[in-house]
Amino acid sequence: MKGTVIYKHSQGSGLAAIVLGAFAVWLGYLVYRSHQPGPLAPLTVLLLAAVLFWRLTVELDDEFIEVRFGPGVIQKKWRLTEIESCGPVRNRWWHGWGIHWIGKKTWLFNISGLDAVELCMKDGKTFRIGTNEPRKLSDLIQGRLRQSAP
Structure with a gap:
C-alpha cells in the first residue's frame, strides 16, 4: 500500500482454526502412539495451511x-x-x-x-x-x- x-x-477463521487444531492433535497422537514419522507430512501441511490462512x-x-x-x-x-x-x-x-x-x-x-x-x-x-x-x-x-x- x-x-x-x-x-x-x-x-x-475460528472454525478453521478449531478443525485444523483438532486434526493436528489427532495426527500428533498417531505419531506418538505408532512411533512412526508417517503422519508428519500431513501434519506439516496442516500447520502450514493454518499459518497461511488463519x-x-x-x-x-x-x-x-x-x-x-x-x-x-x-x-x-x-x-x-x-x-x-x-x-x-x-x-x-x-x-x-x-x-x-x-x-x-x-x-x-x-x-x-x-x-x-x-x-x-x-x-x-x-x-x-x-x-x-x-x-x-x-x-x-x-x-x-x-x-x-x-
Missing part, C-alpha cells in the same frame, strides 16, 4: 485495495482505477472459503461467513472479497471511485 490507509480490517486482512488506501491471507505470503492487490463498480453481495454456502473460482469469471477470497464485496473490473473480471463489514467496505470503495472519476 502506498497512500494513507482509509480502511483496514482483519477477519479470523486471517484475511483487507486494506484500502487512495490508490489500491489489497487482500492478504495470514502473514501476507498470499495476497492480491487491485488499483482503484481498474474497478468499474462494487457492491455488497452474499455468497452461496457451497462457494465455501479460501481462494478459488466461482462461476465463469469470478475469483473468491474468503475466510469466514457468506458476506462479501464484489468488485467488477473494467476488463470484465469479477472478484469477491469476504468480509463481515460488506456495507462499510463497499461504501468506502464507492466513495474513492467517485473521487477519482473525471
Whole structure:
C-alpha cells in the first residue's frame, strides 16, 4: 500500500482454526502412539495451511485495495482505477472459503461467513472479497471511485 490507509480490517477463521487444531492433535497422537514419522507430512501441511490462512486482512488506501491471507505470503492487490463498480453481495454456502473460482469469471477470497464485496473490473473480471463489514467496505470503495472519476 502506498497512500494513507482509509480502511483496514482483519477477519479470523475460528472454525478453521478449531478443525485444523483438532486434526493436528489427532495426527500428533498417531505419531506418538505408532512411533512412526508417517503422519508428519500431513501434519506439516496442516500447520502450514493454518499459518497461511488463519486471517484475511483487507486494506484500502487512495490508490489500491489489497487482500492478504495470514502473514501476507498470499495476497492480491487491485488499483482503484481498474474497478468499474462494487457492491455488497452474499455468497452461496457451497462457494465455501479460501481462494478459488466461482462461476465463469469470478475469483473468491474468503475466510469466514457468506458476506462479501464484489468488485467488477473494467476488463470484465469479477472478484469477491469476504468480509463481515460488506456495507462499510463497499461504501468506502464507492466513495474513492467517485473521487477519482473525471
